[in-house]
Amino acid sequence: MSTIFSGIQPSGTLTLGNYLGAMKHFVDLQEEDNCYFCIVDEHAITVPQDRLKLRENIRSLAALYLASGIDPDKSTLFIQSEVSAHTQLGWMLQCVSYIGELERMTQFKDKSTVGKEGVSAGLLTYPPLMASDILLYQTDIVPVGEDQKQHLELTRNLAQRFNSKFNDIFTVPEVSIPKVGARIMSLQDPTKKMSKSDENQKSFISMLDDEKKIIKKIKSAVTDSDGIVKYDKENKPGVANLLTIYSICTGKSIPSLEEEYKNKGYGDFKQDVAEAVVKTLKPIQERYEELIHSDQLDEILDKGAEKASFTANKMLQKAKKAMGLGRVK
Numbered sequence: 001m002s003t004i005f006s007g008i009q010p011s012g013t014l015t016l017g018n019y020l021g022a023m024k025h026f027v028d029l030q031e032e033d034n035c036y037f038c039i040v041d042e043h044a045i046t047v048p049q050d051r052l053k054l055r056e057n058i059r060s061l062a063a064l065y066l067a068s069g070i071d072p073d074k075s076t077l078f079i080q081s082e083v084s085a086h087t088q089l090g091w092m093l094q095c096v097s098y099i100g101e102l103e104r105m106t107q108f109k110d111k112s113t114v115g116k117e118g119v120s121a122g123l124l125t126y127p128p129l130m131a132s133d134i135l136l137y138q139t140d141i142v143p144v145g146e147d148q149k150q151h152l153e154l155t156r157n158l159a160q161r162f163n164s165k166f167n168d169i170f171t172v173p174e175v176s177i178p179k180v181g182a183r184i185m186s187l188q189d190p191t192k193k194m195s196k197s198d199e200n201q202k203s204f205i206s207m208l209d210d211e212k213k214i215i216k217k218i219k220s221a222v223t224d225s226d227g228i229v230k231y232d233k234e235n236k237p238g239v240a241n242l243l244t245i246y247s248i249c250t251g252k253s254i255p256s257l258e259e260e261y262k263n264k265g266y267g268d269f270k271q272d273v274a275e276a277v278v279k280t281l282k283p284i285q286e287r288y289e290e291l292i293h294s295d296q297l298d299e300i301l302d303k304g305a306e307k308a309s310f311t312a313n314k315m316l317q318k319a320k321k322a323m324g325l326g327r328v329k
């Protein structure tokens with residue numbers, strides 16, 4: 001049995017990209033493995049957040065995890081800030097990280113274009129906190145979308161560096177990125193990834209969008225003018241993105257979809273993609289509505305934090321001992 005860890009930021013309602021690239025895969029993993037799924041609220045505050053909105057997003061993300069099929073009897077679901085070992089080990093890992101390697105992270109570069117006076121130090125030290133999330137649980141595998149690959153490489157480097165400098169205590173995790181859907185693209189600019197922080201609401205489908213909105217957004221998705229439903233990421237990124245979404249939502253292969261739409265136009269194609277997305281999200285949305293106001297949600301999160309703390313604290317003690325922090329007890 002492997003240990004799995006993954007996290008999602010509560011920085012807005014999740015997109016179809018988050019679901020198809022990450023969350024959907026979590027559900028299958030919990031059948032065989034020891035899984036930890038985290039609501040990484042401390043990562044979310046690396047950029048400004050409205051206090052009340054953040055609280056709402058944390059609860060909403062917990063309900064979405066459960067609605068999408070995370071079973072609290074099989075997986076540990078918890079909030080990062082409720083397990084203090086994360087920031088404690090995060091600090092220690094910051095002290096083994098180099099500023100240079102953190103400044104080279106593409107996500108830091110993309111988000112810090114306003115200049116060093118305009119971004120928080122937390123945005124720079126975000127990856128050692130992520131490494132801490134993962135390393136506290138002796139994680140073997142981290143299922144994520146493609147945009148997290150670089151952070152995972154850094155996590156591996158930090159684990160190896162710590163193990164060789166201090167003591168060999170951390171498991172060096174492997175990353176698991178899905179073959180299809182690891183990078184769902186924006187519907188308005190299919191050369192950019194679909195993101196919940198995009199200002200253009202038409203560029204992403206939120207997991208809680210209703211049927212009408214989903215249909216409207218997919219119908220207005222940017223494609224091209226040649227009218228052929230074919231997977232060509234370079235020359236037809238919009239159509240390739242819709243084919244990817246359609247394929248994951250229906251389980252049909254991309255070549256079989258190309259064949260099915262050989263003599264049809266984009267109108268029919270988009271209508272069917274939209275219906276497939278609605279069919280995928282609707283059952284999740286229905287369960288979400290039942291869960292969002294239930295006390296059950298708090299009980300699950302309390303139990304999750306308790307379970308996660310137990311494991312994380314043991315690892316934290318080992319790391320403190322390895323670095324010589326505190327006293328020998």
Ligand code: TYM
Pocket residue numbers: 005006007008009010017018019020021022023040043129130133134142143144145146147148151181182183184185193194195
């Ligand atoms: P976050 O919150 O940005 O995204 C959560 C997960 O969704 C994936 N994802 C996508 N997959 C496909 N297409 C997209 N357009 C798309 N957008 C997002 C992400 O790759 C991710 O798997 N740093 C992480 C959160 C984190 C974490 C961790 C992850 C904190 N600690 C420990 C794993 C392990 C993040 O910002 O993800």
